[in-house]
Amino acid sequence: MYALKNVTDSVKDFLLKAKEVANEILVNLGETKEDVLIPRTDNVFADESRKGKIYILSNGNLLLTNGDNDLFVLEPGDVIGIPEHFGVSLGRIRSEFAVHAKEFDAGAFFGCMDKTPEMQNLFSQFFIYNYLAMINIAVSAMQGEKVFSPSVRSYESGQTIISQGSPGSDVYTLLEGGHADVMVNGVKVGDIKEDQLFGLFAALTDTPRTASVIASKPSLAVVVSKEDFLELIQHMPHLALQALTDLAHTVTDLNTRVVSLSKDIITKEVI
Numbered sequence: 001m002y003a004l005k006n007v008t009d010s011v012k013d014f015l016l017k018a019k020e021v022a023n024e025i026l027v028n029l030g031e032t033k034e035d036v037l038i039p040r041t042d043n044v045f046a047d048e049s050r051k052g053k054i055y056i057l058s059n060g061n062l063l064l065t066n067g068d069n070d071l072f073v074l075e076p077g078d079v080i081g082i083p084e085h086f087g088v089s090l091g092r093i094r095s096e097f098a099v100h101a102k103e104f105d106a107g108a109f110f111g112c113m114d115k116t117p118e119m120q121n122l123f124s125q126f127f128i129y130n131y132l133a134m135i136n137i138a139v140s141a142m143q144g145e146k147v148f149s150p151s152v153r154s155y156e157s158g159q160t161i162i163s164q165g166s167p168g169s170d171v172y173t174l175l176e177g178g179h180a181d182v183m184v185n186g187v188k189v190g191d192i193k194e195d196q197l198f199g200l201f202a203a204l205t206d207t208p209r210t211a212s213v214i215a216s217k218p219s220l221a222v223v224v225s226k227e228d229f230l231e232l233i234q235h236m237p238h239l240a241l242q243a244l245t246d247l248a249h250t251v252t253d254l255n256t257r258v259v260s261l262s263k264d265i266i267t268k269e270v271i
Contacts (some may be wrong), residue, residue, distance in 0.1 A: 014133035021126045022079045026056055026102075028119055029112055033102035038062075043092040045084050054109045055080040060099030066091030079126070081106070086204050087230065110205075151223045155180075155215040162213040168202025171229045178219030183212040191216075203229070 035058045038044060044062065045051065057078050064072040071091060074080060080093060085106045113123045152175075155161055161172065161180055174180065174194045182190035182198075192198050192213055202209045203226040 014129045018126055018129035018133065019075075019077050021122055021129060022056065023077055025079075025112075025119070025122050025126060028116075028122065029104075029109075033104065035059075035100040036103045037098055038095060038101055039098045040095050042094050044095065045081065045093065050081075052085070052106045053081055054085065054104045054106050055101040056104070058100040058102055060095070060097060062093050062095050062099060064091050064093055082127075082130075153221050153223055155219050155221065157215055157217050159215050160212060161215055161219075161221060162199055162209050162211070164210065164212040165208050168199060168205075168207060168209050169226055170199060171197060171203050171224045171226065172199045172213075172221050173197050175220040175222060177217075178215070178221065179217050180213045180215050180219060183214060184210070200229075 036055075038055070041047070057074055057076050057080060059076050062074040062078075062080065063070050064074060069091075074093070080101065084093075110123075112119055114120065162168075164184065173196060174192060178192075178194045180192040181188050182192060189211065198213060199209070201207075
């Protein structure tokens, strides 16, 4: 993938890293897929038969277009359809000529995320690199303003903000002075600090919450619905960057905690 706008070296690096990670994901899927033909079209995902599909481009090029602006050229090896699957499309994907791509069922594709810690890490990297690059460039094509009225909720120390296993439809952030513990099966695995976004992944993917978040001190939280959040990131791109940064920190903290717990278990077994 390369941008049709002037971009910084860091954005070019994000795009390159995203493509490298996508190739690693394809290798780890361990599946051999036959190429399917995508004919010339003004919008790849306007075809109902392609809803719920993820593609990895084999040959040819596609264009990511917002309005009248072509933003990106998609090249062989690029993954197509992930933002569309989550309802966060930055525009439409079109083709001037027929192209070939490997087709995956989105459910099966994302089902591979939890197979191994390595796959979880690869998918996390892929999402982060892609959005860090794309949001920076695509925002110039997104105009207009919208007034939002998020709710503000108060939580006492020890009160549950998010329950593990509950449906996820809202995104949260703690206001100044707030703090909460992230708990998985009763074990603390991380912290939520003020101004940190959380609850994003479950909200975007319509999956149950993977952890509980419990206030460790009296805290105020701003709560935004999934729909409003998706609108917000189109008009306030720094929120998307913040979300991805917070996600990266969460993944890093969780990995550190898992390694620490593993060492404790091994030590106890040896003793």
